Amino acid sequence: MEQSTSHQTILTNGLILTHPGLSQPEPHGVTIISGNRLEQVNLPKDQAPGAAGEVVDCSNCLIMPGLVNAHTHAAMSILRGVADDLPLDRWLNQYIFPSESRHVARDFVRLGTTLSAVEMALSGVTTFADGYFFMEQAAEATLEVGLRAVIAQGILDVPTPDAATPASWRGRAEEFLSSCSRDSLITPALFCHSPYLCSPETFRAAKELAAKHDALLFSHVAETSWEVAQIQRSYGARPVEHLEQNGILGQDFVAVHCVHLSGREKDVLSNSRTGVVHCPESNMKLASGTAPVMDLLSRDVRVALGTDGPASNNNLDLFEEMRSASFLAKLANNDPEALSACTVIQMATGHGAAVLRMNDRIGSLEAGNLADLILIDLDRPHLTPAYDVVSHLTYSARGSDVRDVMVNGKFVVRQGKVTTVDEEELKSKVREMARKIAVDLNIRTHGVCTTDV
Amino acid sequence: MEQSTSHQTILTNGLILTHPGLSQPEPHGVTIISGNRLEQVNLPKDQAPGAAGEVVDCSNCLIMPGLVNAHTHAAMSILRGVADDLPLDRWLNQYIFPSESRHVARDFVRLGTTLSAVEMALSGVTTFADGYFFMEQAAEATLEVGLRAVIAQGILDVPTPDAATPASWRGRAEEFLSSCSRDSLITPALFCHSPYLCSPETFRAAKELAAKHDALLFSHVAETSWEVAQIQRSYGARPVEHLEQNGILGQDFVAVHCVHLSGREKDVLSNSRTGVVHCPESNMKLASGTAPVMDLLSRDVRVALGTDGPASNNNLDLFEEMRSASFLAKLANNDPEALSACTVIQMATGHGAAVLRMNDRIGSLEAGNLADLILIDLDRPHLTPAYDVVSHLTYSARGSDVRDVMVNGKFVVRQGKVTTVDEEELKSKVREMARKIAVDLNIRTHGVCTTDV
Numbered sequence: 001m002e003q004s005t006s007h008q009t010i011l012t013n014g015l016i017l018t019h020p021g022l023s024q025p026e027p028h029g030v031t032i033i034s035g036n037r038l039e040q041v042n043l044p045k046d047q048a049p050g051a052a053g054e055v056v057d058c059s060n061c062l063i064m065p066g067l068v069n070a071h072t073h074a075a076m077s078i079l080r081g082v083a084d085d086l087p088l089d090r091w092l093n094q095y096i097f098p099s100e101s102r103h104v105a106r107d108f109v110r111l112g113t114t115l116s117a118v119e120m121a122l123s124g125v126t127t128f129a130d131g132y133f134f135m136e137q138a139a140e141a142t143l144e145v146g147l148r149a150v151i152a153q154g155i156l157d158v159p160t161p162d163a164a165t166p167a168s169w170r171g172r173a174e175e176f177l178s179s180c181s182r183d184s185l186i187t188p189a190l191f192c193h194s195p196y197l198c199s200p201e202t203f204r205a206a207k208e209l210a211a212k213h214d215a216l217l218f219s220h221v222a223e224t225s226w227e228v229a230q231i232q233r234s235y236g237a238r239p240v241e242h243l244e245q246n247g248i249l250g251q252d253f254v255a256v257h258c259v260h261l262s263g264r265e266k267d268v269l270s271n272s273r274t275g276v277v278h279c280p281e282s283n284m285k286l287a288s289g290t291a292p293v294m295d296l297l298s299r300d301v302r303v304a305l306g307t308d309g310p311a312s313n314n315n316l317d318l319f320e321e322m323r324s325a326s327f328l329a330k331l332a333n334n335d336p337e338a339l340s341a342c343t344v345i346q347m348a349t350g351h352g353a354a355v356l357r358m359n360d361r362i363g364s365l366e367a368g369n370l371a372d373l374i375l376i377d378l379d380r381p382h383l384t385p386a387y388d389v390v391s392h393l394t395y396s397a398r399g400s401d402v403r404d405v406m407v408n409g410k411f412v413v414r415q416g417k418v419t420t421v422d423e424e425e426l427k428s429k430v431r432e433m434a435r436k437i438a439v440d441l442n443i444r445t446h447g448v449c450t451t452d453v
Numbered sequence: 454m455e456q457s458t459s460h461q462t463i464l465t466n467g468l469i470l471t472h473p474g475l476s477q478p479e480p481h482g483v484t485i486i487s488g489n490r491l492e493q494v495n496l497p498k499d500q501a502p503g504a505a506g507e508v509v510d511c512s513n514c515l516i517m518p519g520l521v522n523a524h525t526h527a528a529m530s531i532l533r534g535v536a537d538d539l540p541l542d543r544w545l546n547q548y549i550f551p552s553e554s555r556h557v558a559r560d561f562v563r564l565g566t567t568l569s570a571v572e573m574a575l576s577g578v579t580t581f582a583d584g585y586f587f588m589e590q591a592a593e594a595t596l597e598v599g600l601r602a603v604i605a606q607g608i609l610d611v612p613t614p615d616a617a618t619p620a621s622w623r624g625r626a627e628e629f630l631s632s633c634s635r636d637s638l639i640t641p642a643l644f645c646h647s648p649y650l651c652s653p654e655t656f657r658a659a660k661e662l663a664a665k666h667d668a669l670l671f672s673h674v675a676e677t678s679w680e681v682a683q684i685q686r687s688y689g690a691r692p693v694e695h696l697e698q699n700g701i702l703g704q705d706f707v708a709v710h711c712v713h714l715s716g717r718e719k720d721v722l723s724n725s726r727t728g729v730v731h732c733p734e735s736n737m738k739l740a741s742g743t744a745p746v747m748d749l750l751s752r753d754v755r756v757a758l759g760t761d762g763p764a765s766n767n768n769l770d771l772f773e774e775m776r777s778a779s780f781l782a783k784l785a786n787n788d789p790e791a792l793s794a795c796t797v798i799q800m801a802t803g804h805g806a807a808v809l810r811m812n813d814r815i816g817s818l819e820a821g822n823l824a825d826l827i828l829i830d831l832d833r834p835h836l837t838p839a840y841d842v843v844s845h846l847t848y849s850a851r852g853s854d855v856r857d858v859m860v861n862g863k864f865v866v867r868q869g870k871v872t873t874v875d876e877e878e879l880k881s882k883v884r885e886m887a888r889k890i891a892v893d894l895n896i897r898t899h900g901v902c903t904t905d906v
Binding site for chain 1: 540568734738739763790837839849891
């Protein structure tokens, strides 16, 4: 599977959705990938130059831009299902925080991020934005699997797994931004946890540090009504207003969740060109509320889609997230026309790319763009018949309908199998680590073989 | 794959969830299926009698009761995606009703039901409740695929595809109940569309006819606020009250949707032991509202899960429906503990069986029960690690994780492939019919090959 930069791949046949805004795909002729770029997109077959390279028959498939999962905590796959159906405080204090403080280390992040990257690749995600700790390991894992990612080092005003004292976050973040490789696949960034776990001083210092390295700054913002009340109590302003007052908003800031917003805050997000990430399934599962997605889109806010971490979703299937986003918007707005299939696909591709400041390279299939694309196998009973492929992508498809995935010109999934890592070895290592965590937390774990139980 | 009634199948290894109410599966030893019954369930390996028959290794899998999809209109798969993101009146009047009146005939129902039964089998549904027209054909399709179903003949006070005049519904229903084979797999029933499309006289006559044949009567009830207002205008009572006043409620009645209920109506459903079917994704997609599931469950109402028809969902994946039911309940109740994984699995198995009056035969894995069971392949990245398999079933799994499906002692799916019908031939026939409908409705259709477009 290794390809030199001059390696060519030729895709033929099938259907192609070059731009997510289109309501219908077109019949596909020939697309040529050269190195990590799209050289020619959807040429008529008789006009295609004779190109040397691997020819991939896309019959029965839709070729479309790879999906962008604009928010997750990938390493937390190791804690997936460790505790569910619990109120947030018990979930955090009895399970997640103890597990994290005792088990999150370099190997945890390396392994968990690899597992999540494999899961995302298999379900059509080509780019993701990650926020956690020991992020050099997250970058390594991402490169091993071959995905594209914005890798954001977590910052909190409390001790974290990789910053033993609150005062040490700045050194840790500086170290990360300086040492993490920046290449075509990896873009380093910073992630302030939230306005309630990061002081205004921390936010301002992180913003300055990010600017110095031309990096994005992320934060969870206005996720719960508890948070809004807390920030109002502490600072006399709602969360978005509070960040505005501290000069944090802007095109280089990504506000994740944005569930509880005043009308003025929606305007502020729009005017400041702040990127927003909507995580509907996490917001539903944790009973956080319904983000006002339609209000934001109508104000020209770029709203991307995210799965949130696999411990609070509990999977990384962006097709499912697209469907949930659309269904939730229709329900919340009492309008079956709200958040159409077409719009939700834009959120999962082009808007995601824009929020991550990558829309000059990814998010649509145009000659010159980076070659991040996926093939959806349309020849499935639940996608038959196919009056409207765009509708199917949102309302009928699943992550498991993804056949092939190309990132940066290289296939990382072929025929539904990941090609870059040994999946069996990976799962085996994850189970071994999970067994130790389960013993420590005094909970049962199920292996997948009777001898494992 | 044909089996005589004395044929034995022996399942070994893996994990087993014998009863959906259990919070944890057990290690699985040996389960023996004889004919269409579970003869022995989860014997310790050293106590298993020497049985002659096919041995199926279930290592890496969870064995659990088959899922019950308690509400669909299976034949409508032919119209899947024909029109989405539209207000209900345009969807119905411009697309669905014209398509139905011109194309719904015996071959449409036979083909569409076969396609849906295949889709349901592949995603772990072993029993479904169907309501549509030409239901003899639906029964034939179900038998061909090898699923179990309650097949309910549709009744409306307007002309339907198989009752040219409103007056002729009774003859049609009588004909169906008399002629449709009743066997272990097929249970005939009646389906009055709704209180707004069936008069009180029609409901009462249908109830009487159903009782005469010991058949269930279904209806859509209180799906939209429009319906509630309409019924109040017409009859001075809300929909459930209206049906109560006409003597329709009871254990032999199934009320589908029940989105808009007063407190008294919830009590009435409980006191009358009426079965309820919750279809969260359809209710969200059509912006109908949020059914008060927690209120009903707390009143001991049996609430089953349904996908609704594939034209308003747009798939038949009950795993997705389980997840959406739980997420929606958590959001609506502002409570992350609402509708736990365990409860939602009960809804999708045991409650479904109870609402369909089959819980003496299916819905749990007990010796003597009919052998309806599914094997979930747990050896997937998105199901790894497995601290809590029950949580995974609701929050992480997809229909495509189903490996094998047994209905009535016979495998209808093995290794993710349907064994009873030729899937390629089926899809080809469906596409041919869809192309004709698309031409007639003047809409585009996408085949799956470029030559098809």
